[in-house]
Amino acid sequence: MGGIRSAGILAVGSELLTPFRTDTNSAWLTARLNDLGIDVRLSAVVGDDAADLAGALRLALARADLVVATGGLGPTSDDLTRDVAAAVAGLGMELDDAVLAKIRARFERRGRPMPPSNARQAQVPAGADVLENDVGTAPGLWIPAGERIVVLLPGPPAELQPMFDRLVAPRLQALGVGRKIRRRVIAATGQPESAIDEAASPVYRALEAGAVPISTSILASAGQIELHLSAAGADVAAVDRALDAAVERLAAVLGPVVFSVDGRSLEQVVGEALAARRLRIAAAESCTAGLALARLTDVPGSSAWVVGGVVAYDNAVKIGALGVPAALIESHGAVSEPVADAMAEGVRRRLGADVGLAITGIAGPSGGTPGKPVGTVVVAMAGPGSSAIVRTLAFAGDRAMIRRFSVAAALDLVRRTLA
Amino acid sequence: MGGIRSAGILAVGSELLTPFRTDTNSAWLTARLNDLGIDVRLSAVVGDDAADLAGALRLALARADLVVATGGLGPTSDDLTRDVAAAVAGLGMELDDAVLAKIRARFERRGRPMPPSNARQAQVPAGADVLENDVGTAPGLWIPAGERIVVLLPGPPAELQPMFDRLVAPRLQALGVGRKIRRRVIAATGQPESAIDEAASPVYRALEAGAVPISTSILASAGQIELHLSAAGADVAAVDRALDAAVERLAAVLGPVVFSVDGRSLEQVVGEALAARRLRIAAAESCTAGLALARLTDVPGSSAWVVGGVVAYDNAVKIGALGVPAALIESHGAVSEPVADAMAEGVRRRLGADVGLAITGIAGPSGGTPGKPVGTVVVAMAGPGSSAIVRTLAFAGDRAMIRRFSVAAALDLVRRTLA
Numbered sequence: 001m002g003g004i005r006s007a008g009i010l011a012v013g014s015e016l017l018t019p020f021r022t023d024t025n026s027a028w029l030t031a032r033l034n035d036l037g038i039d040v041r042l043s044a045v046v047g048d049d050a051a052d053l054a055g056a057l058r059l060a061l062a063r064a065d066l067v068v069a070t071g072g073l074g075p076t077s078d079d080l081t082r083d084v085a086a087a088v089a090g091l092g093m094e095l096d097d098a099v100l101a102k103i104r105a106r107f108e109r110r111g112r113p114m115p116p117s118n119a120r121q122a123q124v125p126a127g128a129d130v131l132e133n134d135v136g137t138a139p140g141l142w143i144p145a146g147e148r149i150v151v152l153l154p155g156p157p158a159e160l161q162p163m164f165d166r167l168v169a170p171r172l173q174a175l176g177v178g179r180k181i182r183r184r185v186i187a188a189t190g191q192p193e194s195a196i197d198e199a200a201s202p203v204y205r206a207l208e209a210g211a212v213p214i215s216t217s218i219l220a221s222a223g224q225i226e227l228h229l230s231a232a233g234a235d236v237a238a239v240d241r242a243l244d245a246a247v248e249r250l251a252a253v254l255g256p257v258v259f260s261v262d263g264r265s266l267e268q269v270v271g272e273a274l275a276a277r278r279l280r281i282a283a284a285e286s287c288t289a290g291l292a293l294a295r296l297t298d299v300p301g302s303s304a305w306v307v308g309g310v311v312a313y314d315n316a317v318k319i320g321a322l323g324v325p326a327a328l329i330e331s332h333g334a335v336s337e338p339v340a341d342a343m344a345e346g347v348r349r350r351l352g353a354d355v356g357l358a359i360t361g362i363a364g365p366s367g368g369t370p371g372k373p374v375g376t377v378v379v380a381m382a383g384p385g386s387s388a389i390v391r392t393l394a395f396a397g398d399r400a401m402i403r404r405f406s407v408a409a410a411l412d413l414v415r416r417t418l419a
Numbered sequence: 420m421g422g423i424r425s426a427g428i429l430a431v432g433s434e435l436l437t438p439f440r441t442d443t444n445s446a447w448l449t450a451r452l453n454d455l456g457i458d459v460r461l462s463a464v465v466g467d468d469a470a471d472l473a474g475a476l477r478l479a480l481a482r483a484d485l486v487v488a489t490g491g492l493g494p495t496s497d498d499l500t501r502d503v504a505a506a507v508a509g510l511g512m513e514l515d516d517a518v519l520a521k522i523r524a525r526f527e528r529r530g531r532p533m534p535p536s537n538a539r540q541a542q543v544p545a546g547a548d549v550l551e552n553d554v555g556t557a558p559g560l561w562i563p564a565g566e567r568i569v570v571l572l573p574g575p576p577a578e579l580q581p582m583f584d585r586l587v588a589p590r591l592q593a594l595g596v597g598r599k600i601r602r603r604v605i606a607a608t609g610q611p612e613s614a615i616d617e618a619a620s621p622v623y624r625a626l627e628a629g630a631v632p633i634s635t636s637i638l639a640s641a642g643q644i645e646l647h648l649s650a651a652g653a654d655v656a657a658v659d660r661a662l663d664a665a666v667e668r669l670a671a672v673l674g675p676v677v678f679s680v681d682g683r684s685l686e687q688v689v690g691e692a693l694a695a696r697r698l699r700i701a702a703a704e705s706c707t708a709g710l711a712l713a714r715l716t717d718v719p720g721s722s723a724w725v726v727g728g729v730v731a732y733d734n735a736v737k738i739g740a741l742g743v744p745a746a747l748i749e750s751h752g753a754v755s756e757p758v759a760d761a762m763a764e765g766v767r768r769r770l771g772a773d774v775g776l777a778i779t780g781i782a783g784p785s786g787g788t789p790g791k792p793v794g795t796v797v798v799a800m801a802g803p804g805s806s807a808i809v810r811t812l813a814f815a816g817d818r819a820m821i822r823r824f825s826v827a828a829a830l831d832l833v834r835r836t837l838a
């Protein structure tokens with residue numbers, strides 16, 4: 001065998017071709033195969049139809065060294081993957097007594113007789129290796145198809161993932177091409193994707209042309225931009241060194257917008273900065289209504305540095321629970337720098353925190369005015385020093401996006417202030 | 420042409436075969452094609468490789484009446500979809516002067532000369548119809564391929580979606596098979612998927628065997644179970660009547676766990692119940708730390724029935740901001756029915772709301788004890804009547820799942836109490 005360099009992935013099941021189910025296995029397998037140095041050339045979803053499945057399997061075998069198919073290994077007549085894969089590989093089916101005994105024992109342990117249909121799951125293509133399923137009844141199969149390999153895995157992720165990691169990955173590694181794909185992620189916030197891309201693009205070209213060519217891609221979500229770097233090679237240490245140098249170079253070009261180069265989330269970075277200085281934070285949220293605190297407390301152990309907060313959706317709560325002067329709201333409006341300041345200071349003092357964070361804004365769809373359109377958001381931070389810091393921002397997008405942008409901007413204000 | 424009954428979808432772009440990008444166009448197109456009565460037989464992702472793309476396109480054309488391909492219509496040499504589709508359909512390429520003029524004008528409006536590479540986007544297979552792109556430079560194409568049709572659409576969703584709705588859907592409808600696929604969703608909460616499936620399964624079979632056969636599938640997420648019903652037919656009114664009858668029958672079998680049969684979310688249902696009774700709600704959240712309020716305020720206009728709340732992550736906040744007696748926390752623990760009760764009553768009174776909702780629990784991964792393991796959650800509701808209602812629940816899952824289950828249970832407590 002000349003080494004497994006390329007793969008095709010098939011997801012089998014008519015439910016995956018409706019708007020209600022999405023195949024998540026293919027993305028998971030792509031990451032795992034990449035880790036083994038195997039590129040994915042194509043990926044397909046086919047229904048429970050023998051001709052469709054055979055066509056897709058033939059195409060994938062024509063284009064890639066390895067085909068991994070998921071799903072359609074159950075006991076019912078809808079489950080065709082075993083039979084079709086055997087037919088395409090030109091192999092007959094045999095009853096595997098050991099598999100049958102195992103399935104039967106599984107049912108007996110639960111005090112139930114094995115339904116006759118489950119015997120289908122013990123049919124194995126001649127020459128295939130059975131991959132044991134510790135979690136469910138459907139065994140996987142490793143099927144030689146000439147110079148190529150077809151691997152069949154059960155559809156449920158809880159069955160597929162341990163089976164792949166325990167039984168498939170080591171075999172692929174043994175057949176491997178002796179190269180690995182390695183990756184890094186640079187995470188940034190506070191600037192639009194286009195500005196970050198423009199700043200980074202002169203470096204991209206140099207990285208692509210280096211001794212270890214590094215490819216980059218940029219991904220944006222509301223409030224966060226990620227640069228993904230990847231490189232492949234047989235000398236893993238050399239690849240890692242090249243990637244680390246590239247990360248350093250890009251981070252230097254991008255400057256303080258970068259908050260993480262090691263996979264940490266913004267809330268983790270903020271939490272660690274607070275914990276390192278023995279500070280505890282409280283938040284007063286209006287338009288985000290708890291999203292900032294929910295995100296900070298996504299971090300396990302965050303009770304060490306989060307006190308709590310107040311969701312001041314109604315102005316009466318800003319006044320009553322946070323001590324914002326009614327006259328301040330009257331004269332400047334609820335979405336204003338003086339009110340955000342007073343909210344941050346109020347939540348800090350009333351909840352006995354070291355740092356107070358405040359968010360007030362207009363998430364829409366209604367509530368905008370010519371002077372303060374939808375997307376106007378004010379974030380403020382009070383403490384640990386004496387003077388509060390406040391920023392007025394303007395975001396584009398729908399209600400959910402504006403709320404996510406606002407949370408990212410507020411957390412980033414804490415990060416930059418503590419840095 | 421014998422009518423378009425089936426489709427294949429191809430997404431083109433090597434970036435879609437990495438772990439970092441996911442193709443979202445195929446799911447969107449699946450929903451739209453289903454609405455037109457067209458079943459999706461297979462869906463594939465291929466990289467920027469002419470042979471892979473040609474193979475996938477030939478397979479899709481062999482298996483379906485219509486192929487919709489997205490992406491790979493840009494101006495660079497990576498963008499192969501136009502050329503490959505023309506070759507597979509056996510058509511030569513011609514320069515379309517009108518398309519070229521339009522692209523050139525688009526650049527001129529922005530005060531820039533058209534880069535020469537963009538002229539590639541004006542190459543059109545002979546006999547194809549150009550689908551104008553109002554948003555970007557890449558026009559779409561409607562290409563006859565014998566008895567079949569290949570439609571090429573640009574990859575960016577903001578370009579693809581209006582192009583499909585405005586230019587492709589009406590043509591498909593005109594060629595259509597004269598049937599429509601119609602759907603309903605029954606949303607429930609408060610019972611596990613297996614219990615709901617078991618209760619509904621005798622009805623499924625009757626629905627599948629009816630004069631208008633109705634197919635069902637069940638989908639579960641943390642705290643919510645959905646039954647999806649679909650049926651197809653030429654007589655849309657008859658299909659709708661059959662679906663409405665099926666919804667009524669299933670809702671009767673399932674009982675009060677059903678909170679919506681018309682697409683409304685749980686937070687919308689709760690909000691409408693509050694608004695109808697002119698009640699306003701406040702929430703005190705410990706382990707969920709703002710998620711319940713964030714979810715309630717996802718609903719535009721929720722300021723009419725949400726006052727705000729307190730995130731009482733630290734016990735000092737439960738005592739100071741909510742008035743929970745320290746002795747109560749001392750004797751019963753922060754995760755207990757008396758404390759949840761006091762939190763609900765405290766937030767109701769202090770924030771001047773009609774209804775107070777409280778959530779306190781152990782989301783993990785640490786913090787569990789033998790008596791109160793991770794996943795123990797207490798939800799309580801105070802008002803609008805005199806006596807508070809409290810429930811102790813036990814959830815399985817990770818930190819994020821336990822938090823989502825807790826929010827769903829708390830919102831459902833309000834829904835059921837107001838019903």
